[in-house]
Amino acid sequence: MKTLKARFVLFMAIAAVAPLLAYGFVSVRSLAASTHESVRNGNLHVATRAAEQIDQYLTNNTKVLRALAADLHETRQELWQQDRILKNYALDFAELRELTLFDGDGRPVASSSLAKPALTPPSATLVGSRDVWIAPVDVDDDLLPRTKISVRLKSIDRTRAGWLVAELSLEELWRLVDRIKVGDEGFAVLATQEGRLIAHGNPDEKRRVAGGLADSEYAAASLIDDLRAGGPSSKEYRNAAGIRMLGVAAPVGTVGWWVVVEQPTHEAYAIATRTRWVLIGAALLALVISVGIGFRWGRQFIGRILAVKTGTQAIADGRLAERVHVDGADEISELGTAFNSMADKLVELTDNVRKQERQAMFGRIAAGLVHDISHPIQNIGNSCKLILKMHDDLEYRDLFRRTVDRELAAIKRVLEDLRNVARPIPLEHFPLDLNRTIAEVIETMRPVAETAGLAINAELTPASPFIEGDVFALGRVYRNLILNALQATAPGGDVTVTTALAGTRARVIIADTGCGIPADRLPKIFDDFVTTKRRGLGLGLAISKKIIEQLGGTIAVVSEVGRGTTFTLEFPATQARPMAMEAAG
Numbered sequence: 001m002k003t004l005k006a007r008f009v010l011f012m013a014i015a016a017v018a019p020l021l022a023y024g025f026v027s028v029r030s031l032a033a034s035t036h037e038s039v040r041n042g043n044l045h046v047a048t049r050a051a052e053q054i055d056q057y058l059t060n061n062t063k064v065l066r067a068l069a070a071d072l073h074e075t076r077q078e079l080w081q082q083d084r085i086l087k088n089y090a091l092d093f094a095e096l097r098e099l100t101l102f103d104g105d106g107r108p109v110a111s112s113s114l115a116k117p118a119l120t121p122p123s124a125t126l127v128g129s130r131d132v133w134i135a136p137v138d139v140d141d142d143l144l145p146r147t148k149i150s151v152r153l154k155s156i157d158r159t160r161a162g163w164l165v166a167e168l169s170l171e172e173l174w175r176l177v178d179r180i181k182v183g184d185e186g187f188a189v190l191a192t193q194e195g196r197l198i199a200h201g202n203p204d205e206k207r208r209v210a211g212g213l214a215d216s217e218y219a220a221a222s223l224i225d226d227l228r229a230g231g232p233s234s235k236e237y238r239n240a241a242g243i244r245m246l247g248v249a250a251p252v253g254t255v256g257w258w259v260v261v262e263q264p265t266h267e268a269y270a271i272a273t274r275t276r277w278v279l280i281g282a283a284l285l286a287l288v289i290s291v292g293i294g295f296r297w298g299r300q301f302i303g304r305i306l307a308v309k310t311g312t313q314a315i316a317d318g319r320l321a322e323r324v325h326v327d328g329a330d331e332i333s334e335l336g337t338a339f340n341s342m343a344d345k346l347v348e349l350t351d352n353v354r355k356q357e358r359q360a361m362f363g364r365i366a367a368g369l370v371h372d373i374s375h376p377i378q379n380i381g382n383s384c385k386l387i388l389k390m391h392d393d394l395e396y397r398d399l400f401r402r403t404v405d406r407e408l409a410a411i412k413r414v415l416e417d418l419r420n421v422a423r424p425i426p427l428e429h430f431p432l433d434l435n436r437t438i439a440e441v442i443e444t445m446r447p448v449a450e451t452a453g454l455a456i457n458a459e460l461t462p463a464s465p466f467i468e469g470d471v472f473a474l475g476r477v478y479r480n481l482i483l484n485a486l487q488a489t490a491p492g493g494d495v496t497v498t499t500a501l502a503g504t505r506a507r508v509i510i511a512d513t514g515c516g517i518p519a520d521r522l523p524k525i526f527d528d529f530v531t532t533k534r535r536g537l538g539l540g541l542a543i544s545k546k547i548i549e550q551l552g553g554t555i556a557v558v559s560e561v562g563r564g565t566t567f568t569l570e571f572p573a574t575q576a577r578p579m580a581m582e583a584a585g
Helices: 006-073 077-093 169-177 205-208 219-227 270-316 331-389 394-422 435-451 470-490 519-524 540-550 578-582
Strands: 094-104 108-110 132-134 145-154 161-169 186-191 195-198 233-238 244-252 257-264 431-432 455-459 466-469 494-502 505-512 554-560 565-571
Touching: 006 077, 006 094, 006 108, 006 132, 006 145, 006 161, 006 186, 006 233, 006 244, 006 257, 077 094, 145 169, 145 540, 169 186, 169 195, 169 470, 195 331, 219 233, 219 257, 257 431, 270 331, 331 394, 431 435, 431 470, 435 470, 435 494, 435 505, 435 554, 466 470, 466 565, 470 494, 470 505, 470 565, 519 554, 540 554
Parallel strands: 455 494
Antiparallel strands: 094 108, 094 161, 132 145, 145 161, 186 195, 186 257, 233 244, 244 257, 431 466, 494 505, 505 565, 554 565
């Protein structure tokens, strides 16, 4: 995100869409939670209603047996009459497979069975003081679930108690459980307190009832285990087929059985899932639309800013005629107008500065020319006046010739400096003995140094480095630097010239003990028409630097006011030797 346009689009997305996405996320989570809770409560209501019906079914059968027990004992009927009554009840209530009356000693007194009674009374240790006992569920010969309901009987004198035991078929509970449907794939499961399956609404799972599978062998068992431990009434788990199910359970109060309603989560939460995806799709669509609008509007908005940026870059590159065209009537349009006004002012100021620079440069050139040429011309003029009077004097005529030649050479040197600033002179490249060229220049400069009361010291390396260069151009550089050092040093000072060989570089160091150069002027001393002297064109160092760079070298300066200045020149060393040396060798 480096461009302003990308950042603006990102800002629009964050500022406008991020709250929407956050709201959508919270809404989706909240909707999912509330929908899941609603589905659980709805399924729990179904399970509770089914548990109430089953409880009512068992309670009704228990009431029937209680009424029958009361009729048998309180009416003091004969045994054959009791036997007849039991058979009639077995015929009237299809779910009562067998009814048998037991005395206090556990002997059968009467039974609806034509054969020997198959039922037995419950043991006292199992029943305790309870008057009604519902035995654990098992399966009959047809692999259908059944249970036994035992009702305690008491004699008139309440001494010894007997039991009325009935075998109750739970096939009706199968049909009741089968009728419980939740959605297209949801069904109910009825299990005992111990976890044994009594009925299963899924036809594919009824074999589990017939097989007498224990609670550890079907998925809803974990929910029943949690309920026994005081856990929540709902749970999600995977069934034997690996399908994730939502199970809710409700207790059957009379016997402690459990009604579990199971429904695949993909169906139970289908509405929540569809709504979630609708919300997500709406949020993504809003994001795309917002980003698209933001990008389009931002492109128009930022395009004008980029136009100002382009104009600024053009001005920075020197294209002062560049102008920007920003439509509209807002602050950016005002910025474009201000930019154009600034550019116009800048052009005007630049023209003024150029005029002033040209005037200043011409003034400096004129002053330098006056300084550098006026003295030679004056000397030539004075000599011409004298030659008119002393033209017969041969000695003076010779002095006149030498004076004119010297001053004309000085004028020519000034003019060449001006020409070399605009067009560097071509240099020749020949192998040169660095020590020798330096020594020759020092010898020519010694009279100047002695006249000024200075000493020139030469510290030449015995390695005798050789460089590729132009002897005349380098001589001019050395003379210029040594002359500057002599002019900057007070009488009694020293100027030291040192040569050295550093790897593949030959080095020349010219140091003086003069007044030094201020630090703020050091970066500009190699510029054209810049001088630290009171007079002159200021071309010596500029031309020297150009000559050195043409020869592949470098020049650097270090100076401290009051302690002196040091110029360091470096040239590529060469293995070639001058032709004279090769011939001698």
